[in-house]
Amino acid sequence: MLGNLEVIIGEKGSGLTSTLREKYSPLQETNKIPFIIFVHKKTFDEANEKTKKIYTDSNAQVVSSAAEMYSHINFYKIEKNKDGRVSKVSQYQQIFIDGIHNFGDLSVIALLDSAAYHGKKVVAAGNLTPKDSGFPYPIMPALIAKADNVTVLSKNENLEIITGCMFSSKSQKLARKLNDLKSKNYNVLAFKHALDVERFKEKETFIRGQSNDPYGFEAHPVSKVEEIEEFIRNYNKKKIDCIGIDEINFFQEKELLRADMPEEIYNLVCCQKSQKNQNFNYLSPYEIIERDGKKEVYFKKPKIQSLIEKLVKEGVKVIVSGLDTDYRGEPWEWFTLFCMESTINKSTAQCSEEGCLNPATRTMRLTYDSNSKNYKKSEYNEERVQVGTNIEFQQHIYTSKCREHHCIEYPGDSYIFNPKIVYPF
Incomplete structure (x- = not known):
């Protein structure tokens, strides 16, 4: 069974708990699919008496760490099939977590990601930031990046994020949105990272889907955030209504x-x-830096996020598109942008594995092996950014895969990052 990780996000008081309850209530009524509910201890302690009763009546487990959660999830029952063979069957097929933002233990991300890779349906609900602080809860950016789909309860229509794996029509969706706004007399500017120029020379100044896509939007290739800022400063036409940015992950x-x-x-x-x-x-x-015996905490803020915050504050509509995770399934540096109030569109492709009809949410990279004269799955420790396409006879080929068929080589000690074995199920 194909697993799935869904994250429900919103401000405090936006209906996170009730939305999560809508997900598991039908399971309580039918009692056919085994599931378990977790709530973080801090979330439980801060809840009103009515909500606490709902947690208690639902038999929710109050936890505060990945170890506690895993001890409940990793529970098997012994079953006999029709042939009389005995097998271990996981007790819980679906997992629900409320107050996910309160976990300080980052291994919770690996646990939930691993559960989804093992065929479990996981739904986690949480806040993005403490109210009006601008600082994301530590666990949230990476969790949203690794999620297969996201439900946003507190939206800001002035910021749209289109993200997902390669070949999921992200650029095409962005181009269509920009063209639609332009047809409504919006003054629209678009930028794309210059690294993308190396993939398709004919796409140099256009945001498109595949190279033969007839619909596109003219964009300015740039390599740094400062180039976008300079272009905007020197733009002497009428007021800018909307800015689009493609390949934001670069x-x-x-x-x-x-x-x-x-x-x-x-x-x-x-x-x-x-x-x-x-x-x-x-x-x-x-990042924590210790000076003179004291811990100083620094926020690793992407420069592109600072620019987007400024534009949105000035009333400019911003639409961006880019990869949520790399070929290893790890988040890109722009992941903190997910914790700004926005609309988030997680795009999917179709898994390229022969005969598989599952939606693809992961990017897989194949590297040409000169010894075997064939392509093999890339290793975890290879250089992260390698320009390539889905066209053969290149050093690197990219393809889209579902969770079941996404794989890379984990040499040496890097096996700890393998979501299929880091938490055995």
Whole structure:
């Protein structure tokens, strides 16, 4: 069975708990599909008496770490099939989590991702940031990036995000939206990262889907955020109504910001530092630097996000498109943008595995092996950005896969990052 990871996001009071309850209530009524509900201890403690009763009546498990959650999920029952053979069957096929933002343990991301890779349906609900703070909860950006689909309850129509795996029509959707706005007399500007020019020379100044797509939108190739800022400064035509940015995942420049952040964010980040297993700290949008025996927490903010925040604040509609994860299934640097109020469209392709009809949410890279004269799956530790297409006779070929068929080579100690074995089910 194909697993799935869904994240429901919104502000406090936006109906997260009730939306999550709508997901599992039908299962309670039919009692046919085994499922389990978790709620973070902080979320439970802060809930009103009515909500606490709902949790209690639903037999929700109150937890505060990945280890506690895993001890409940990794429970098997013994069944006999028609032939009399005995087999282990996972007790729970669906998993629901409320208050996911309150987990400081980043291995929770790996746990839920692994559960989805093992065929379980996972639905997690949480807030993006403490109210009006601008600082995302540490677990949320990577969790949203790895999710197969996202439900947004608190939307900002001035920021649209189109994301997903390769060949899921992200650029095509962006071009169509920009053309639609232009036809309504909006003054629209578009930019694309210059690295994309290396893939299709004929697409150099256009945002399109495939190379033969007749519909496109003229875009300005740029390599840095500063080039976009300079272009906007020197733009002497009428007011800009909308800006589109394609291949946003290639804008990887970050700046470390040390500002007054909410105490709960500081404590959650420091919790990551104190975890015995720190293998997943790379998923955090924060960095801890110790000076004179004191911990200083910095926000690793993408420069492209600072520009987008400024544009949205000025009333400019911004639409961006880009990959949510790389060929390894890991988030790109722009993932904190998911925690801005926006509409998020997770695009899917069709799995390229022969005979598979599942939706593809992952990008897989194949690398040409000169010894075998054939393509093999790429290794985890290879260089992250390698320009390629789905056209053969290149050094690198990219394709789209579902969770079941997405795979890479995990040499040496990097097996810890393999979602199919890091948490055995």
